[in-house]
Each structure stands twice: as C-alpha cells, then as structure tokens.
Amino acid sequence: MDSILRGLATYFFLLLIFRISGKRALAEITTFDAVLLLIISESIQQALIDGDESMTNSFLLVLTLIGVNVLMQFLGTRSTKVDKFLNDVPLLLIEDGHIHQDRLKRVRVTEDDILEQARAQFGVERLDQIKYAVLERSGGISAIPKYVSWANPEVSNKVAESPS
Amino acid sequence: MAMERIGDIELSQDLDYQRRSWIAQRVGWIFFGLLMVAAFAGFLGAGPFSAATAGEGTPLQVQYGRFVRHRAPVEMKIAVQPGAVQGEEARISVNREYLEQVEIQNVVPEPDSVETAGDRLTYVFKVANAGEVNKLTFNFMPITIGQHEVRVGLEGGPEHTFKQMIYP
Known part of the structure; x- marks a missing residue:
C-alpha cells in the first residue's frame, strides 16, 4: 500500500508543480533542461522507493504511475474540466497579424521564439508575415504564415489564376 | 473539447480559463515561495526555527530538532551539567514510545x-569527572511520520518533555 500512496503523492505533486510552472517550463528542452530533468528524477527517486529496492516495489510504482496517468487521460476525454486541468488550453499569441504583447509576457514567450518556429516550419522571414501564432497545449508554438494558401483566400485565388 | 472559430482559425482557446489558470499559477508561485522561506527558516527540517534546547539552565540540557524528516539522520545532544551526577554514573532515560518511532x-x-x-529505556554512562559538563550524542533515524512526544530524563535530576515533528 505504501508504494501506491508514494506513487500517487509523487504523481500529483509533479503534476501540480509542472502546471504551476506553466506550459513553457520544459517545452523546448535545452541541454540545461535535460540536466535539470535528470536531477529532478534523481531527487524524486529516493522519496519514491524509500529504501525498498525490491522488484515488487518498483513494479508497483510503475503500475501506479502509468495507471493513474491512463486514468487521468480517460477522465480527460470524459470531462472538459479535467482535460483543461491536465493539458491546459491553447492560446493565440498572434491573431490575424496582431501580436498580443500582454499574452506573450504572461506565458514567457518572445517574438524571437515565434519567429524561430515560423522560420523552421515555413521559412517565414519576418514577423509581419505571420497570420496566426498559437501557444499549443504542449507548450510548443505553431505559426501560420499569411502566404499559405489556406490561410489567405486572396493568395489562393491568385495562385489559381496564375498561368502555369 | 469545444472548438471555437477565431477569425480563420479553429481553436479550443478559452481566455476565461486561461486567466483563471494564470491567477492559480500566481497563487501557486506564492505558495511555493513561502514553502521555500519556511524551509530556509527551518520549519521543514534543520534550520534556525527547528533547533531547540530543552531544560536550559537546568542540570540536564537537551538540544534537539523540532522538525525532522523521515529517514534523515537526527541528532540529539545531551549535556549533563557539573555536579548533576552523584557517583560515577549518569543515567539518562528516554521514553520507549519515542524510541519505537x-x-x-x-x-x-x-x-x-x-x-x-x-x-x-535507561542508558547508563560512566562518568570520569562529574565536576565538568558531560556531553552525550544520540544519533537517530526516524522511521515513522507524525508528531511525537519525547521525554528525556536524568535520574536524580529533571525530566524534559518536548515534541518532535517527523515529516514524510
């Protein structure tokens, strides 16, 4: 029973701390984040096993962690509230070309971050070429440039009209 | 999740929820900040507020930690003042209930x-010179959690009672 309680306490503590840290906490893992992650797992490991190095204990812990995660995911598909608590909601950072500076500040994202993603995804050159930028639930950023045909009907018409 | 159409984009954005979650995040940061301050102060383990002495000014002084942690080493220092012991033995008793924790x-x-x-349980120590301070150290490892009463006494002298909180 101890193992299960320890597993549950650890799961919900980590869930809480990562939800409080915000979406961007570990969205893009830098070298330092990877090191941090290792240290976190190392520190939590001691509390998790509590000196009991038996196979039964480790299997029970894995079972508890995976089990509660599956259960939470299942509850998330049943209830919007649980889903929002677990996964958060997406947020528009650039809306129809307008940059929501207040939101950028809140979620600790810079214009550079958005541009970087837009460059990587669509080869976008400038911020004003981005129509929408979304901070996804995973913490990643998706950018939709203005010149993508489906984002801008005018462009798609021009493409259709242009002689091949 | 309900999709909402914002301009040309379909997104399950929920600004109300977002705002509430930002507030919750703030509250969370403040809470964890306070927790860190409490930890520094010694409310969650070793630190200035945890270090305590029972029986100051009496023949038997006990230095202990008010807040200790499960499976982390704990020290209890006992000082028997000069003249408190008659003969060659210092007899220090500790309540069994605590020793079971x-x-x-x-x-x-x-x-x-x-x-x-x-x-x-009474621990009997040989004392070479009862005219000076005799110091003893008990090193413990808490194996249960919760608050426990500790009673440490010197035979023929005072007995001190204090509480120790063992965090998980």
Missing part, C-alpha cells in the same frame, strides 16, 4: 549498559 544509529559515547524499565 526511530532507529538508533549510535550513541556517543557508547553507554555502559541499557536498562529497560516500564515505559522507558
């Missing part, structure tokens, strides 16, 4: 003998 790692100096009597 901890594992005794070692006692320095090693007691000459240990006697059991009812609800307490």
